[in-house]
Amino acid sequence: MSILKKEQLISELTSYINNGYLMLDSFDDPRDEAATALCELRSIDSSACEFFCKKILLSVDVGDPYLDGFCLGRLFDLNKEYALDYVTSHVMEMSAPVLGAAMDGLAQYSKTSFRLNFTEDLVAKIYARYDDVAKNHFSQEVMASSYRLFVISFTRKSD
Structure with missing residues (x-):
């Protein structure tokens, strides 16, 4: 180029x-x-x-939320430490597309040594945010494939 x-x-x-x-x-x-x-x-x-x-x-x-989710996905590829810091700081206010990108990004690294940086608290917050955002059926559909992958990668602890 x-x-x-x-x-x-x-x-x-x-x-x-x-x-x-x-x-x-x-x-x-x-x-x-x-x-x-x-x-x-x-x-x-x-x-x-x-x-x-x-x-x-x-x-x-x-x-918009979709472009933000796209950008977070790219950041997981380009600078996973920054992406993780962003997720940790913003998880409880994330829109469905951004939360989906966060779940995808964490699942992407779930079988690598980088997973050691994921706290149980962060995983619990992602599940809590998902539960809140998924009350809207459309948002639930937006996150469906990301959520399925996340559930496979991270066990949900009892509330």
């Missing part, structure tokens, strides 16, 4: 964060365009991708 492509992606993602769109003349959903740009940037410059994922995830004015 060329440096020009990298600069273009960085410029577009910066525009998305600052203005809410990547390209002024595009009719596509800017959140979808941002996700696509992040995928492309990841293959060119993973550090830049990580930077933009963090920026989007931490901003209340940028993106």
Whole structure:
């Protein structure tokens, strides 16, 4: 990939964060365009991708729960320690898509030495948050596959 492509992606993602769109003349959903740009940037410059994922995830004015979940998923691949810290700090306020990404990320590392960093308290909080969010049937459906994988990876303790 060329440096020009990298600069273009960085410029577009910066525009998305600052203005809410990547390209002024595009009719596509800017959140979808941002996700696509992040995928492309990841293959060119993973550090830049990580930077933009963090920026989007931490901003209340940028993106939506689905893009935030996408960014958290990328962060589990790019910087799992940061992703775990984010999950630990925000688990009780996560939306369904972000909680689903958190469950996927933890399940992804459940059979590695990184699992030693997962506390029983964190796993219990994820189950508690799931129970609360899953009261909404649509949210439950959004998280269904992530929840099934999480249950296989982490035993639920009795309440």
